[in-house]
Amino acid sequence: MSTPKILIVDDEEGVRESLKLILGDYYDIILTDSGEQALRCLEKDPAIGLVLLDIKMPKVNGLEVLKAVKAKRHALSVVMVTGYRSVETAAEATRLGASGYIVKPFKSDEILATVQRCLASI
């Protein structure tokens, strides 16, 4: 089986880089800094098997991106990675089909465990 491909979407370079550092030894990683770019990547690359998605981004926020992703590829796992712990936002993300909700600052084992769980459930 080929290495799973993960799309990371976050407007902060530091977050993108730390996620890449955690996951890069085990998975193919694509980094994007906006929802628009993420949707373009998903259109071009059907091999992407998981999305790690920031919520707070300029222009299109993560929940809107989640909606658009799910409308196009319903079975694709999307994990929200956010700086704000909010029960309402977490519930909304779950309702829209998110597979997980991780609050920054995250621990590397938390990221790895969530990614493994989501990829295993496909």
Ligand SMILES: [Mg+2]
């Ligand atoms: Mg952000």
